[in-house]
Amino acid sequence: MDKKEFNSFFKPYAKNVDNASKLAFWKLSDALIFKIIKQNIPTNINASATIMDVGGGTGRWVVKLSAEYKCKFIIYDLSEDMIKRAKQNIKEVKLDDRVLMIYGDIRNMKKVSNASVDHIISIYNPISFIYENEQAIKELYRILNPGGKIIIMGHGYYNAIASKINNYVVSADELIRLAETYRVKWNPYVPDLVTYSKESMETLLQQVGFTIVNTYGIPIFVQPGPEDFDPENKKKSRISKVLEDQTFFDAVFELEMKHNSNSLLSNRGMNILTCAVKM
């Protein structure tokens, strides 16, 4: 993806992404991710430890995590619009003394020293925007401290196929292209995204030296409605409406958490999230 395409995609995204969790589908998805982060990176890590949010965007995960983690954070991102928004968000919640922001590309993290970060999170699929994914994962391995965990998320391959058949009813050509290349195009304004199965994500991480801890599908049972992708987050899908009922939300959350790392089910995930460790 060239720089112009990249910037024109993330400029409007930076304005709206912080509102997305108002929709119950995204609220549920965020709650699942947050729970999994806490299961894999203990909240009582040292205050001097650092969690880097790679492709951290507007800093919304750092803001969320800072309420439960007393450590330091780095937001690393390649979009000037995202970083600009992150600076405002971090200032608003008075986190400046705990958060460093780095503008840069995951494929070449020259501003970050070897083994200088204690844990890495990378949420909502920065790795799906990168075609040179092995190079990117190598960089993440290099900067992580031995013993450190990485929690990384990419678009789900099998869910993309299911969605293209059932929701978009695309041509046979498009389906075959997706199946063969693992790349999906959701609409003309979104660049081709790299999708992952549990196996391809785990292989990518293992190839550079990581040891797999667990892989989850996010979510595996709940399917978003088309309105959940409204770029302005103004429309509301049927599922987002029903998930506003807290009892239903809690029941779905429990079911998702009970089964989302079952190796027979995680490939149902709209997104694939893997936790791995650098030994």
Ligand SMILES: C[S@@+](CC[C@H](N)C(=O)[O-])C[C@H]1O[C@@H](n2cnc3c(N)ncnc32)[C@H](O)[C@@H]1O
């Ligand atoms: C879909 S957004 C997710 C943002 C954030 N993690 C969240 O959950 O709200 C993907 C992010 O990945 C960043 N990104 C994509 N390719 C990147 C690259 N090569 N280097 C650094 N950041 C990148 C984008 O700028 C964007 O902020």
